[in-house]
Structures are given as structure tokens and as C-alpha cells.
Amino acid sequence: MNHYYGWGLPVNISTHGAAIDHLIYVIHIFMAVLFIGWFIFLIYALIKFRSRDGHKAIYDINHFKVPTYLEVFVALLEVVLLVGFSFPIMNQVRQQIPDKSKALEVRVLGEQFAWNIHYPGPDGLFGKSAPEFMKPGSPVGLDPEDPIGKDDVVTINQMNIPVHRPVLVHLSSKDVIHSFFLPVMRVKQDAIPGQSIPVWFEATQTGKFEIACAQLCGLGHYRMRGFFNVQSPEDFAKWLVSKAPKKRIPATPRVPAPLKSFVEDSTATVASHTTAPS
Amino acid sequence: MSALIRYISKPHPVSGVTNAKLGIWCFLASELMLFGGLFSAYIVLRGSASEWPHGSAVLNVPLATLNTLILISSSVTMVMSWASLALKNLKKFRFHLSMTILLSLAFLVIKGFEYHSKFEHHHFPSTDNFFGMYFTLTGLHAIHILGGVIVNAYLLFPGSKLYETEPEQFLGRIEAAGLYWHFVDLVWIFLFPVLYLL
Amino acid sequence: MSSGHHHSHPPQEAHSNHEPDLPFWQKYIFSVDHKVIGVQYTVTALIFLLVGFCLMLLMRWQLAYPGKEIPWIAGWFSERQMLGGIMLPEFYNQLGAMHGTIMIFLGVVPLAVGGFGNYVIPLQIGAPDMAFPKLNMASYWLFLIGGVIMISSFFLPEGAAQSGWTSYPPLSVVAAGGQTTWLVGMLFLIFSSLLGSMNFIVTIVQLRADGLTFFRLPFFVWAQFVTSFLLLLAFPPLQAAAVLQFMDRVFHTSFFLPSGLVVAGKVLEVAGGGNPILWQHLFWFLAHPEVYVLILPAMGICAEVMTCNTRKPLYGYKSMIYSTIFLGFMSFVVWAHHMFLTNMGTKMSTFFQITTMIISIPSVIILTSLILSLWGGSIRFKTPMLFAIAFLPMFAIGGLTGLPLGLTAADIHLHDTYYVIGHFHYIVAPGTLFGLFAGIYHWYPKVTGRKMSEVLGKIHFLGTLIGMNCIFMPMFIMGIAGVSRRLWDPTQYAHAVPTQPLNVFISIAAWCMALGQIPFIINFFGSLIWGKKADDNPWQATTLEWATSTPPPHGNFATPPQVYRGPYEYSVPGQRTDFLPQNVKGDN
Structure with missing residues (x-):
């Protein structure tokens, strides 16, 4: 890298x-x-x-x-x-926030000390979420009663996006102020609890990069690192399907969340590096 | 040493004020920024709140009105005490300053009853931001009242010895204390409608 | 320091005629003499600066060698601070928060304003003392209490504040107990600064000597005058904010806590409805003027030292004064440029970008005037002059690197990176501190009656100049590479790994610079004993503090001075000497 x-x-x-x-x-x-x-x-x-x-x-x-x-x-x-x-x-x-019909919408929710990424799934709609549903197995607090949320994809510290397509992030935080920093994207925006802040960007090449936290958020600020993969549209679609909730729901919530995401990342689909030699 | 410092009792020919008067104005400017900061916090919080109780519905308006009258009267007695001193009527000066102190104590006692009944109704600073602001603003104001009582009591008893040696300087001190007292009064005149009526 | 003149003067001579001998504790401890208070402030602030510097030296180990055991001194720390000799992240955050707090609120401001302001202003305006000597004493003791409360928080079980010197909520509200101690300490410091600043304003307005009009005041007094207004008016909103945060922490209000916070997997049981950004507005409303509180006294000192050592008047004296006043006003309307990433509206960010660009203009005027003041001079390279000269390019770097941060577009990438750290340290560390060192070397003979060693002074200067640049210049490179600030272990991030060798370099430079301060400490204390005796006006300067005896007696002047001219009448044609003091009638 x-x-x-x-x-x-x-x-x-x-x-x-x-x-x-x-x-x-x-x-x-x-x-x-x-x-x-x-x-x-x-x-x-x-x-x-x-x-x-x-x-x-x-x-x-x-x-x-x-x-x-x-x-x-x-x-x-x-x-x-x-x-x-x-x-x-x-x-x-x-x-110039991109048109919602063309853009991929993602919710990003910071917490001490991880980034929760929430994709709307095939229906393109985010399920309802609320603080009281935020539990170890349900980091963004999806309402289990809401049918719209059934197909939503939630990952921890793993954000994949398709190349050449605008991405509209709705940024917020559960607890304290974080700052969502994508060095290679020239994106940095404070994630403020109680606010949902729109951030958009469009990647021009594929590759594996990282998400950083730029605002002091507590003792684990230094390790609030996420993985940021820019994939070809096909790879991204495949990845999203592989993360679909059918496989995820039975997963035991006993596994500590961040650890799980690290394990997942090591087996994640590796995007082809189109420009840079690997 | 202090005799060397100029303009303690006589005003500076250019600025037109004594040291104490300029000092108290600086202090009040700073106080204005303090309460200004708190008021702007109040405006921001109220502006963004989804619901904000109507002050008169949860607070005791008659009691606060009484307190407003008490505080305004205490400002009047404060002026009277200064005026009596300027006319060299020491007896009247003492009477009016004592009245000011008694009225401010009465204000604090009534405030105490008000707080007590709020606690009995389980209204605490943590209840919501309205009560948080109510307790913070009135509490800070009460601390200012208490500070005024201490200063006035000092000027009434041990501090008044200065009158025998430096009457003009002592008059200046009473004036400075009075300016402070009017400011505290003025803050309450803002607080009363903002918290209780709006 | 004041014990120094025992060796040159018997005490009763030093303390003049009209004051009966006071017991020791009244003369040196609970003194109301502005000179003693100034020295108390200076020594206390220098100790705090050293403490704050040591905290940073400790952090630099963790930054250079993340997660490695600290050699030699690890045993000094408790298990809550270091585990197996390795610094814990929470302790690192405490060090970071307290480094900033100590350096700014306990070190630089008390030294610049409390120390130099107190000692020099009454002398320079020909006054016997400050307008309110007792309040002056109260100001010092409140400062000391506030400082002790701050430092003592390291020894409390929950440790010191660990949410940065900026103390952003909600983090600072949900953080461990040290934050409450920080807030209480802060209230003392704010009250102390309030008493001090109102005292300065009254003193400067009321107690100037006869003939000393506002446009005959030394630039240093002007700088302190504007600084006092900034302290007087900008600190109270922080006091308001501190009271609100104190309420949030102690009485569980939620002024800064929005609804629906989930901390560590649990819904926070507070009423909610608050606004965390409100704190940032109130905080930066103080903290931006605070930057000018830090820099203006240093500029004032540089003007004094440079005119004296170039032997010519200040270039553009009046335009510098107007610039300073303008700077003071403008500093109240730029605060939100610290908050460009908080999702403020485009209109608001446009407004604050424009005011930020405007405020750079008066700074450029002051800096250019100082540089042009060298032109046509006869420059003596004494130690104070070296520091004053070095202030210029250092402040220029600090000021220029503010530009990309003041433009929101460039700030997107640079915000909260090491670029910011490099920027404001160039203003405050090699900038302001160089000004303050210049002041110490310049006025030391007046205070103690002895000169500091030029040799040790020049060694100190070189070590500090090289050290400072080796420390802060690489930070710009790290910032451009995108390395965030306040990271316990920067190597966790792939984008921070390539610049990690710079962290090692910076740490070694910092430790070397610490060694470079030893000559200063030796010089500072040693010169009390073996320094060359100084006469009343060792630098042949023109301003009033040099018109009285050295050290000045209690009450400062035997007879109230009369002022005839402006502050910097050096090399006036047709005079026998190349300096014409303000209180001396000229030859013609």
C-alpha cells in the first residue's frame, strides 16, 4: 500500500x-x-x-x-x-450534491472507535434506526420491525464503493465528535452526534486504501482505522451480495465487533489494481 | 505607597473618571460578555429545541415578580445611600445601605424557596435544557447577588472607616458598588422575562 | 530573582525611603509591589513552561518509538499511566491536553502579560505602581491556585483532563474525572486574567506620566493595552462555556449533549437536546483572540529590543499601532475558521474565510514595519537582539502557513493534521517564546542589577533556533502527507508510516533542544551572583524604565518623570549621544 x-x-x-x-x-x-x-x-x-x-x-x-x-x-x-x-x-x-438517482448512498456512523457503514441494500432505502436498537450485533441500531431494513447491509470498518460513480455519504456519530478522513479522496468531515452531514465524492481508480479519524475521540483515537476499497462496479455488486444479511443475521453477536471486521477484511474480495503495480 | 498612585479619589483630567470608576466599568464590560455568552447559548439551545416549556407554566411568576420588585427597590436604596453619602448624611447612608443588604437577602431567601419547590416537583438541572438554563442562569445571578451582599456589608461595617480619612475615595467605592449592583439588577430584568414570561 | 540585588545593594537602599521595612513575607511573598508580582509571575510561568515542555518530551518518546518501553524513568509513573514501562493511550491524551493547557494558560500568557506586563508597564509609563496593587496581588495568587489545581490533577486517581486543550464535548463531558478539575482550574485562571487585564487598562489610561500622550507610549505598552482588552472581553464567553460544561459534568445537564447518544454500547441517560458545536463557538470566541494575546506582547518586546539595538526609531510607529488596534477588533470575528469542518453553511464559511484573509493584512504591516526598522540602523547583535531578529522569520513562517488553513478548500486536507501543529507552534514557540526570551535578556539587568552572560546567551540562542526549526519544520511535511494530530501510535495508519522517520528526528531534536535550555537556566540563576553589574541604563535606551535606578525602588521614581517626546528617539541629529531619553530635555 x-x-x-x-x-x-x-x-x-x-x-x-x-x-x-x-x-x-x-x-x-x-x-x-x-x-x-x-x-x-x-x-x-x-x-x-x-x-x-x-x-x-x-x-x-x-x-x-x-x-x-x-x-x-x-x-x-x-x-x-x-x-x-x-x-x-x-x-x-x-x-453540488450529486443526484440521488445516480449516486450510491451510504450512511457512515462513527463510534468509539470504529466506523459503521450502512448500505441501503437492493431496495435503495435505509431501514429505520434508533439509538435503543444499537447493540453489539446491530451497530447502527436498525429497527427489527421495519421491513425496509431487512435487506440493509452493515459492515464495520469496511467501506467498499464502486469506481466512477458518485457516492453520497450521510455522516453522523453515535457518541462523540469524530472526523471522517479519506486521505486519498481529499475528504475530511467532522462526524457530529445529533447531525447527519452529507459528504460526496467520486473515485477515479480502484484500489485498497484507508479511513482515518482526524478528531480526538478518546483513548482509541489512534486505532480508529477503517478499510476503504474502491472496486469495479461488478466486484462491488458481488461484494454487496456477499455481505447481504441472509448470511450475517445468524452470526453470533458474541464475537467482538471490530475483531470480526478485521477477519472479514483479510478474506475480502481483492480489487484489481488497475493503475498502480502491486 | 497608595498615596503615590494618582486619581484614586479625583478624576483624571482627560478621561474624566477615577481609577475605581474606570475599573468597575471594565469589570462590567467583562460581566456583560459573560452573561452575553450565556444568553447566546440560551438562544442557540432554545432555537434548536423541539420543545421548550413556556416559562410561566412551570415557574412561579408571582414570586419572581415580587423578587423583581425587591431587586428594583434595592437598586433605589443603593442610589439613595450614595446620594446621602454625597450629602455627608452618614446616618441616612447607613440606613439605605442596610436596606439594600436586607432586600438582597430577601431576594435570596425567596429564590431559595423557589428552588426548593422546584426540587419538590422533581425539577432538576438535569430535567431538560430549559431547567438546566434556568438553574445555571439564576444560580450564577444569585452568586452575583451574594457577592454584592458581601461587598456592601464590607462597605457598611469595616470598610466605612475609610470615610474618616479619605471621604472622596470612600464615596467612589460606594459608587462603584452601586454600578455593580445596578448591573446585577439589570441582568435580572433580562432574566425575568426571558425565563419566566417568554 | 529579587534576592539577587542583595549582593549589589543593601536592601534598604533598594527599597527607597518612604516605605518602612516590611517583614519578608510582605516584601517578597504577599507583596503588592508590581515589580515583585511581575517577578513572581515570571518565575512561576517559567517553571510551568518547563513542566509543559517536559510533558512533551515524554510524549515524544511514544511518538518516535510507539509502544516501546520508556527507558530509565518508567518507574516514576503509576500503573494508570504506564503499564510495563509503556505509556498508556489515556495517559498520552492527558499529556497532550495538559501540554497545551499549561503552555498557553499557565506559561506563555502569564509570562507575557503577568510577568512582562506587570514589571514593565508601570515603569514605562512613569507610574509608581499598578492602579490597584491589591487586585494585582490577588490576580497572581488566583493564577497560582488555578495552576496548582491543573497540575495536581495528574496525581488524582482519575488522572488529568484528556480531551485536548480544546475540550470538545461530548468527549469532554463523558470523559474521566480529570476534566472537572480542568474546568475548576480554568475558572480560577479566567478570574485571575480578568483582574489583571482590568488593572492594566486602568493603569495605562490613568497613570501615564505628565507629557506621555498615547502616541508617545512605547509600542510594548500599546501591545499590552490591546491585549488587555482581548483578555477582558474574550475570556468571559469561555467562562460561560466552562460553567455550562461544568453543569453538564456535575449536574448532568445536557447543554452540549444531543439526544440519543450511545456511549460504549449504552444509551446515555441524559435529557439531550444540546448542541456540541455550541461549545466550539464559545471556546474559539476566546481562543482566537487568545492567539493575539500570545503574539502581541511578543511583538511589543521585539519593537523595544529592536529599536534599542538598531539605534534608530521604529519604522511606521503609528501604522503599527493602528494595525494592532485593528488586529484586536478583527480577532473577534474570525473564530469560526477553526471550525470549517463542522458543517457550517457556505455563507458562514465564506464570511469567516474573508475575515481571516483580512486579518492577515495588519499582521503583514506589523511584520514588515519591524523588518524595515532594521534599514538604516546600526545593528548590535546582543543576545536579546538575536532573539528579536529571529522572531521575524519564525513568525513569518507561522503566519504564512496559516493561509492554506484559512482557505476552506485547502483546509479539507490539512485540518487537524500536523500541519496545524507546525503552524501554531511556529507562531507561539519560535515566535512568541523568542520574543519573551528577548525580553528576559533585555530587562534582566533592570530587574536584578546584573547582566546575563552574552556567551551563554548566544549558545542558548543557537541551540533554541536550530532545535525549534528541526522540531517544527518536518511537521509541515507530515501534515501534507495527511498525518492526523493526537495519535498515540501514528504507525497504525498506512498513510502515516512513510513519515514516521520524521517523528524520530523531531523527538531527537526536541531532546537536544531540552539540553540547549540548560545554558539558559544556568545563565538565569548564575547571573544573579556572577553577572556583570549593570548601571541604570545599560543598553542606553530611551524609554522610562531606564530612567530610574537599577533595580527600581519601591514606588519606582524618586520624582514623577516628565515626558518630552516619543519613545524611540535614537540617533537624533545634533545630539551629543545617540539616544534621547523620553524624560530628558534635548540639547537644543
Whole structure:
């Protein structure tokens, strides 16, 4: 997996991520130019005006034009960064929520210290859920009486999505604030209890990646890691069927939930790495 | 040493106030931000609540009205005590300041009865956010009243010795205590309609 | 520190004529003299800074060598902190939360405001003391009580607060008992800062010497003046928030708890209906102005030190003052840029992005003015000057790296990563702390009557400069790689593994920098005994604190000074000396 991650930005496999990366590069070039300019001036001034025999300070220095130009330059660049980059990107990320008919809808529910992923199943509808039904065997608290929820698929720490299809995540949390972070997707959003927050993204290539928690959520914050697989539509469909509740319901709830998901992951369908050599 | 510090009893020629007066205004600005923060929390919580009890239905409005009148009268007696002192009428000053203290104690006693009846009806801070806010805001206000009582009692008894040596400085202290007292009164005048009537 | 001048002056001489000899405890412990209180604040805050630094040195072991036994000192800790010599995650979180709390609320602010503000402001404005000396003493003792409560929580069975210095609910409400101690400590600290800030405002407005108009005040006093307003007005909302969180924890209200929380598999039995984001708004309403509380006094110190050591006036004195005031106002309307990922509306995030970009302009003006102040000077590279010069590029890095965080789009990736840690540490650690070190080296002769060693000072400077950059520069790389903050074991995440060698590097740099502080400690205490004696004005400076004797007597000035001119009249043409003190009539 290491070839996705290094000392720079993680590899980007989302449709919107390139614009964010571009912005990060542009700002850093701007910052570097400004800083190096300042720094050279600083060093030059320190050498030129060092105290030495025969050198005296000048009381009255004529007013410079440079600072005014610098201020205007910085202000203009900030306007460009805001209007040219940040606003349009945010508009794309926050406002242009994909059409529900085309997108795959998923509920993601954070808890100390795992990610519960809830797929609506073949009927495309999420079953009712409530806090009082949240038990070891039923991490998202599906109402057992609700027929719509019968075909819903629930996984723990394992999120699979199809490539080239928008995914609309309804993000929430059971207990404390978490932050749903998909490094390769340039997605990060706080999961706040009591709120359901829409997040969307679309993957451009398949592969196995990870979900991280970016907000301190307690002593297990460091291990709140989930697996994030981007699969071809066929593989994804197969995977979803393999997780369908017929097989899962008899599963004994005695097995500690996170452990179970780790076991499942090791046998999970391995997506073909189309671009990166494995 | 304190004799070296200027503008303790005479106002600064430019700012026009004594140190104590400027200090108490700064303090009140800070207090305003404290209650402002709590009021905005109240607004946020109430705005997002699915249900919020009508104050008059669960709280004792007649008792709170009585308390409002008591507190307003105590503000009046506070002004009277300052005015009497300014006219150098010590006897009247003592009477009005004592009245202020007695009225504030009466306020606290009535508040205590109110709390007691809430507990008897099993209304606790944890009942819901309405009662949580009610107890937090009125409790913090009661602590401010208590602070005022302590300050006023100090100024009535041991603190009044200053009048013999520095009458102007002492008058300034009474004025500062009065400003604080009006502020506490004002907070209640906000709290009363917000909690009991709206 | 005050015992130092026993060696140079007999006590009765140092403490002037008009005050009868006070018993020791009134003179040095429960003193109402702003100079003693300033020294008390300084020494206490330096000790707290050292404690906070040590907590971090401990955490750095776990970050560099996750899950490995800590050598040598593991035995000092209880089983609730370390198991088999391995730091437990809950203890790591306690260290993290307390490092932030101690450094900010017990270290930097008390040093910058309580220490330097208390000692220097009355002297610089020609006042005999603060306006309310008794409140000043109360402020220090409340601070000390608050600090002791905070530190003592480590020794309680449930440990210290472990939800970060930001204490976000619901985590902080459902967390172990240490959080309540934190809240109680916080209430003391807030009350202390309230008393202090109102005292500063009144002192600066009322007690300036004759002729010392607002536009003749040293920039340091201006910086402290604006800082005091920030403390006065920004802290109360945090106090309100702390009261509400205290109610949530102790009386089981649910101001910050929404309905239907399921914690550890059980439905939480509270009324619900609260809002966890409410805390963040109230918290950051304080904590963003707090950033300027941290940085403005350091800028003020740099202005003092730089003018004195360039021997020329400050460039753009008035525009720096206007910028500072503007910065103060703006700092109240940028707070939500810490919360871009809390699902705020686009309009709101647009508003806060714009205000965040606007607030960078006055910071650029101040920084540029300071750099341009070097131009045309005759620069003496004394230790305080070295720290003041180094402040400039360090603060520039800190400020610039705020830009990508202030733009929501870039913040999506960088939020809550090591990039943020690197950013604010460049502001506060090599930034503010360099300013504060400059101040210590600059005013030490005035306080003690002796100079600190230049050799040890320069060793300290180099060690700290290199150390700080080795520690915080790699954090930007880690942040860009996406490594989240507050991870007990970063290697759990595949995306954090490639940059793990940087963690080892940072830890070694931090431990080396700790060694680099030893010359400072030796210098600080040793110079009391063997430092060169300083006369009244060892730096040949112009401001009023140098116009009185060294160390200043109780009451500060034998006769109230009269001020004739602005604060930085260096190298005035036609004068015999290259400095013209504010209280001296000129040659012509």
C-alpha cells in the first residue's frame, strides 16, 4: 500500500481532489516567494547595517513605497486565492450534491472507535434506526420491525464503493465528535452526534486504501482505522451480495465487533489494481 | 505607597473618571460578555429545541415578580445611600445601605424557596435544557447577588472607616458598588422575562 | 530573582525611603509591589513552561518509538499511566491536553502579560505602581491556585483532563474525572486574567506620566493595552462555556449533549437536546483572540529590543499601532475558521474565510514595519537582539502557513493534521517564546542589577533556533502527507508510516533542544551572583524604565518623570549621544 503514500500529498483518486491539490501547490509557491523575498531582505539588512566603526544609524529614513506595494500584492493574491480557488472548490464540494438517482448512498456512523457503514441494500432505502436498537450485533441500531431494513447491509470498518460513480455519504456519530478522513479522496468531515452531514465524492481508480479519524475521540483515537476499497462496479455488486444479511443475521453477536471486521477484511474480495503495480 | 498612585479619589483630567470608576466599568464590560455568552447559548439551545416549556407554566411568576420588585427597590436604596453619602448624611447612608443588604437577602431567601419547590416537583438541572438554563442562569445571578451582599456589608461595617480619612475615595467605592449592583439588577430584568414570561 | 540585588545593594537602599521595612513575607511573598508580582509571575510561568515542555518530551518518546518501553524513568509513573514501562493511550491524551493547557494558560500568557506586563508597564509609563496593587496581588495568587489545581490533577486517581486543550464535548463531558478539575482550574485562571487585564487598562489610561500622550507610549505598552482588552472581553464567553460544561459534568445537564447518544454500547441517560458545536463557538470566541494575546506582547518586546539595538526609531510607529488596534477588533470575528469542518453553511464559511484573509493584512504591516526598522540602523547583535531578529522569520513562517488553513478548500486536507501543529507552534514557540526570551535578556539587568552572560546567551540562542526549526519544520511535511494530530501510535495508519522517520528526528531534536535550555537556566540563576553589574541604563535606551535606578525602588521614581517626546528617539541629529531619553530635555 505504501506507493499511495509518501512524503508529499497522498495519491489523489477523487474527481474533486485535483483542484484542492492545485490550490495547495499554488499557495505554497506564493508563500515561498513571499518568504524568500522577506528573508533575503532581512539578511541583506542585517549585513549592510551591522554595527561597526564609522557606521552610524540614520535617524530619518524616507518613507518606502515597497511596503504599500507589498500590502497591495498580498491583498490581491488573497483575493485571487479566495475567489479563484477556494470559493469555487467549496461550491463544488459542498453545494453540488450529486443526484440521488445516480449516486450510491451510504450512511457512515462513527463510534468509539470504529466506523459503521450502512448500505441501503437492493431496495435503495435505509431501514429505520434508533439509538435503543444499537447493540453489539446491530451497530447502527436498525429497527427489527421495519421491513425496509431487512435487506440493509452493515459492515464495520469496511467501506467498499464502486469506481466512477458518485457516492453520497450521510455522516453522523453515535457518541462523540469524530472526523471522517479519506486521505486519498481529499475528504475530511467532522462526524457530529445529533447531525447527519452529507459528504460526496467520486473515485477515479480502484484500489485498497484507508479511513482515518482526524478528531480526538478518546483513548482509541489512534486505532480508529477503517478499510476503504474502491472496486469495479461488478466486484462491488458481488461484494454487496456477499455481505447481504441472509448470511450475517445468524452470526453470533458474541464475537467482538471490530475483531470480526478485521477477519472479514483479510478474506475480502481483492480489487484489481488497475493503475498502480502491486 | 497608595498615596503615590494618582486619581484614586479625583478624576483624571482627560478621561474624566477615577481609577475605581474606570475599573468597575471594565469589570462590567467583562460581566456583560459573560452573561452575553450565556444568553447566546440560551438562544442557540432554545432555537434548536423541539420543545421548550413556556416559562410561566412551570415557574412561579408571582414570586419572581415580587423578587423583581425587591431587586428594583434595592437598586433605589443603593442610589439613595450614595446620594446621602454625597450629602455627608452618614446616618441616612447607613440606613439605605442596610436596606439594600436586607432586600438582597430577601431576594435570596425567596429564590431559595423557589428552588426548593422546584426540587419538590422533581425539577432538576438535569430535567431538560430549559431547567438546566434556568438553574445555571439564576444560580450564577444569585452568586452575583451574594457577592454584592458581601461587598456592601464590607462597605457598611469595616470598610466605612475609610470615610474618616479619605471621604472622596470612600464615596467612589460606594459608587462603584452601586454600578455593580445596578448591573446585577439589570441582568435580572433580562432574566425575568426571558425565563419566566417568554 | 529579587534576592539577587542583595549582593549589589543593601536592601534598604533598594527599597527607597518612604516605605518602612516590611517583614519578608510582605516584601517578597504577599507583596503588592508590581515589580515583585511581575517577578513572581515570571518565575512561576517559567517553571510551568518547563513542566509543559517536559510533558512533551515524554510524549515524544511514544511518538518516535510507539509502544516501546520508556527507558530509565518508567518507574516514576503509576500503573494508570504506564503499564510495563509503556505509556498508556489515556495517559498520552492527558499529556497532550495538559501540554497545551499549561503552555498557553499557565506559561506563555502569564509570562507575557503577568510577568512582562506587570514589571514593565508601570515603569514605562512613569507610574509608581499598578492602579490597584491589591487586585494585582490577588490576580497572581488566583493564577497560582488555578495552576496548582491543573497540575495536581495528574496525581488524582482519575488522572488529568484528556480531551485536548480544546475540550470538545461530548468527549469532554463523558470523559474521566480529570476534566472537572480542568474546568475548576480554568475558572480560577479566567478570574485571575480578568483582574489583571482590568488593572492594566486602568493603569495605562490613568497613570501615564505628565507629557506621555498615547502616541508617545512605547509600542510594548500599546501591545499590552490591546491585549488587555482581548483578555477582558474574550475570556468571559469561555467562562460561560466552562460553567455550562461544568453543569453538564456535575449536574448532568445536557447543554452540549444531543439526544440519543450511545456511549460504549449504552444509551446515555441524559435529557439531550444540546448542541456540541455550541461549545466550539464559545471556546474559539476566546481562543482566537487568545492567539493575539500570545503574539502581541511578543511583538511589543521585539519593537523595544529592536529599536534599542538598531539605534534608530521604529519604522511606521503609528501604522503599527493602528494595525494592532485593528488586529484586536478583527480577532473577534474570525473564530469560526477553526471550525470549517463542522458543517457550517457556505455563507458562514465564506464570511469567516474573508475575515481571516483580512486579518492577515495588519499582521503583514506589523511584520514588515519591524523588518524595515532594521534599514538604516546600526545593528548590535546582543543576545536579546538575536532573539528579536529571529522572531521575524519564525513568525513569518507561522503566519504564512496559516493561509492554506484559512482557505476552506485547502483546509479539507490539512485540518487537524500536523500541519496545524507546525503552524501554531511556529507562531507561539519560535515566535512568541523568542520574543519573551528577548525580553528576559533585555530587562534582566533592570530587574536584578546584573547582566546575563552574552556567551551563554548566544549558545542558548543557537541551540533554541536550530532545535525549534528541526522540531517544527518536518511537521509541515507530515501534515501534507495527511498525518492526523493526537495519535498515540501514528504507525497504525498506512498513510502515516512513510513519515514516521520524521517523528524520530523531531523527538531527537526536541531532546537536544531540552539540553540547549540548560545554558539558559544556568545563565538565569548564575547571573544573579556572577553577572556583570549593570548601571541604570545599560543598553542606553530611551524609554522610562531606564530612567530610574537599577533595580527600581519601591514606588519606582524618586520624582514623577516628565515626558518630552516619543519613545524611540535614537540617533537624533545634533545630539551629543545617540539616544534621547523620553524624560530628558534635548540639547537644543
